[in-house]
Amino acid sequence: MLATDVLVIGSGISGLSYALKVAQRNPDAKITIVTKADEDESNTKYAQGGVAVVTDFDKDSFKKHIEDTMMAGDYLNDREVVEMVVKEGPKRFKEIIDWGAQFDVNEIGTFDLGKEGGHSENRVVHHKDITGFEIERALLAAIDKLENTTLLAHHHVIDLITEHHVKASEFNQENIQCYGAYVLDIYAKKILKYTAKITLMATGGVGQVYENTTNPVIATGDGIGLAYRAKAEIGNMAFIQFHPTALYSNRSGRLFLISEAVRGFGAKLRTMKDEPFMQDYDEREELASRDIVARAIDDVMKKTGAEFVGLDCRHLDREKFLAHFPNIYEKCLSEGIDLFNQLIPVVPAQHYLCGGINVDKDGQTSIKNLFAVGECTNTGLHGANRLASNSLLEALVYGHNAAVKTAELLEKDDFNYDYLSNVPEWDDEGMRMMDEMVVITYLRKDLQSLMSDLVGIVRSDERLKLAAMQADKIFKSVNELYQFSILSPQLSELRNLVSVAHLIISQSIQQKENRGAFFNKDLEV
Secondary structure, three states, X not given: OEEEEEEEEOOOHHHHHHHHHHHHHOOOOOEXXXXXXXXXXXXXXXXXXXXXXXXXXXXXXXHHHHHHHHHHOOOOOOHHHHHHHHHHHHHHHXXXXXXXXXXXXXXXXXXXXXXXXXXXXXXXXXXXXXXXXXXXXXXXXXXXXXXXXXXXXXXXXXXXXXXXXXXXHHOOHHHOEEEEEEEEEOOOOEEEEEEEXXXXXXXXXXXXXXXXXXXXXXXXXXXXXXXXXXXXXXXXXXXXXXXXXXXXXXXXXXXOEOOHHXXXXXOEXXXXXXOEOHHHOOOOHHHOOHHHHHHHHHHHHHHHOOOOEEEEOOOOOHHHHHHHOHHHHXXXXXXXXXXXXXXXXXXXXXXXXOXXXXXXXXXXXXXXXXXXXXXXXXXXXXXXXXXXXXXXXHHHHHHHHHHHHHHHHHHHOOOOHHHHHOOOXXXXXXXXXXXXXXXXXXXXXXXXXXXXXXXXXXXXXXXXXXXXXXXXXXXXXXXHHHHHEOOOHHHXXXXXXXHHHHHHHHHHHHOOOOEOOEOEHHHOO
16 A cells, blocks of 8 residues: 555645745645656646736735736635735745745846736836746756656556445445545556555646637646546536637647737737737737736637737837846747747637635635645635636645644644555456547547637526536546546547536536626626
8 A cells, every 4th residue: 555644646836835935934844745647747837927916015905806806806706815815925925035035136236026917016027938847847856866766757646545435334425535646657657555544636727628728738627527536516607718819720639829918018909911909809809817918819809800919019019028028029930920020929828727626715626624725726715717827826825734734634633544454455356458539539539629619718598508518428428438447548538628617517507697707798787
């Protein structure tokens, strides 16, 4: 039996900052971090913009940041949560600086603060246009110094362990507890049993349920799929944020993000006839919140029949732009686009999930001893639409809160050791190895296609009804594969994607009001 005190699933900012805090508070505790790809591969790594946090109290304030967050979330946010995250933000931000993360400063030595859509003030701290990459680097370096923490790359979680694995007759859906997880060692091709007193889900987003996304290929909604099968409460799944400006490509898959900070820097949106249009949709124009800008672009594309719109950087200061956005410039150049002489072709792409596993202010889920932090959660911070760069801040604040609560539980030591010692091994006797992956690939593409076509930026009653029927067919095919096949990472991811799709569709059908990132054209007044 592989036993650990704390099992962390995921290696982004949420999981790593949590693990650091728990390790520091409980030096005798054994902490195991598992991640299904390389140790640095996470949604955090691809976060360009930065961390939204109040640092300039002369021009900015907690009150302004709170109101901006509430307005962006269309006031479906939990105000108490918003106030907590914003006010705790500066303390948590200082900690990642202490851990070694570096952020850009201006000529007078203060933070070079960026401005993004929905923000009333410049408050986004950043490291050029690769902020997430820098934070990930610093956190991994800090984790590497800990003696009581082990990070296992290429380990994919198959299922959470709850009472029903131990003794079905004692399974109580009203009071479920988590005892760890079954984990596939991808290279050894063996499913291992990891028991844990505390399990933390920090698995990131769901972008791969759509054809076009800014998320990496690992973002398959694993945490939400795992939690859903374990009967955890899940909410706000109808609110999918589409980033307005991803670099257009005729290839499906992850699209390169043109950071919102570029519009904050002064870039303007134009039709391919070089005509501005945002003034027709919102008085804030390019700096309106993401849901408004994404729907405006979608509307222009549908009206004009264009496959993309243009982002105009031709008028911007070349030297300052290159200092702030060197990677965006180089990426555009590699695609044959000189952004100082031509429009950047951009399209909206799935970017962020505003809902997920329901958690309290300490990151505790409805399942005892199971915590969740980051994009896989529904904290109440984002409401119907996330304010730009609030996600990294949320991860730090909730990672801290969850770590403090975990430390308390470890000290209390009130765990059911009988269950922990009686968890069975994974049983795949009689299962067959799949000799072809083409069926999984086909079903995954089919699912992505229906989600993109029927459950995108603008939805309708008819589209959602059709999506539910088609998704159910795919679920039945996937379930049949699961019943008879030895599990692979690909099949496990597909199970999770199907669960995520079902939750998005069903909660979209239940949503009877257009708010924030959710828009059903049949609900228009």
